[in-house]
Amino acid sequence: MRNHEKRSGVKLFALNSNPKLAEEIAQVVGVELSKARIDRFADGEISVHIDESIRGDDVYLIQSTNDPSNDYLMELLIMIDALRRASAESINVVMPYYGYGRQDRKPGPREAITAKVVANMLTQAGIDRLITMELHAPQIQGFFDIPVDHLSATALFANHFLSEGLIGEETVVVSPDHDGVKRAREMAELLDSPLAIIDRRLYQENRPNTYDLVGEVDGKNCILFDDILDTAKTVTKSTQSLKKAGAKDVYVCVTHAVLSGKAVKRLNKSGVKKVVVTNTIDLSKKSATDLIEQLSVAPIFGDAIKRIQNYESIKPLFDMEYVEKLMKK
Incomplete structure (x- = not known):
């Protein structure tokens, strides 16, 4: 030893x-x-x-x-x-x-x-x-x-949203699928906010994928919290579901900004207010967008x-x- x-x-x-x-x-x-x-x-x-x-x-x-x-x-x-x-x-x-x-x-x-x-x-x-x-x-x-x-x-993101005033009952932390519920719940507890879940079901053929909301978001700001942002298809569909349910502004919060293919273009058209990510991945060679805010780990x-x-x-x-x-x- x-x-x-x-x-x-x-x-x-x-x-x-x-x-x-x-x-x-x-x-x-x-x-x-x-x-x-x-x-x-x-x-x-x-x-x-x-x-x-x-x-x-x-x-x-x-x-x-x-x-x-x-x-x-x-x-x-x-x-x-x-x-x-x-x-x-x-x-x-x-x-x-x-x-x-x-x-x-x-x-x-x-x-x-x-x-x-x-x-x-x-x-x-x-x-x-x-x-x-x-x-x-x-x-x-x-x-x-x-x-x-x-x-x-999670604590890094929570401090960021706390400084932005996105806390309490008027803000809902949303998990984009069942796998991320534990992660989203931890964030919700730190912000003293309620939790919602997107019941995302992916089908192989001849049937469209579904993104059903479980929780109440009407008139509230939403923080869509995930670990990876890759193609941004899930973000786009989830944001549509939240907006349809009456959500005000939708903020995307992701640790790893992979941003493959047309991801940035999809984000620009998605209707999200802001995308907060970390610098675990170098974004200097990715397409620029004012939507993305990067926090250092x-x-x-x-x-x-x-x-x-x-x-x-x-x-x-x-x-x-x-x-x-x-x-x-």
Whole structure:
């Protein structure tokens, strides 16, 4: 067992998925990002070069696995191997967005559980810990036999809406499906607001999907709270259901802004008032829209790293008042 009084040095590395967030996390931790280069051979193969010694250091490797998910995942795996072969004391992957997380079970015969495949690859590559946020299915933590710190953005969002005055009985927190009820209920409790649910039923063929509302929203503002915003089709249909039921303004609140394909165009036509997201995914290459407001999760991840290094609990990171203080530092 390691002597707690002689902690190893700490080094942070950023790969290509979200260098801006990595810089912000490094500032919170109080270190500079360590140097590494990612090159490609003519045929597209990825090559990683670590430009400084990391022997005996605790390394934190920051990389989301959003689109292009396969490239970013391979960068991550190759870098993990390089760190292990360079004698890092520990390899801690900071994965703000866990790609392939939506394939967390077998929806039908002869299909893969890809979230487990990714967990196996990370573990076999040699990581010692995973730090992530808002897994699509929290039970993905059980796919790992190493520590997984599963962080949440709920307190961050709650503080934001509190500052906007969207609280109490005149605001309804809405889950866009049954899977997200627990997440939405936590937000509703923090805002002291009622809860509503979209009973979303998806049919395979010859029958339209349905989006039926369970709850009362007439004359009230709604916060549609989900973990992932991908094509924005669910947001569009859910907003239509809420407006039809008499809702005033609809705010969309999502941790991971994947924004694939025509998502931004759909948002602009959806009738939503505002889309509040985090920066777990870099949006600099996405189509711009005034609808989107981005909150930084760097203080949460940075504080988590400091707490892990100091052998402290990360429980305060789920407290609304504590997170509010972090954001003001």
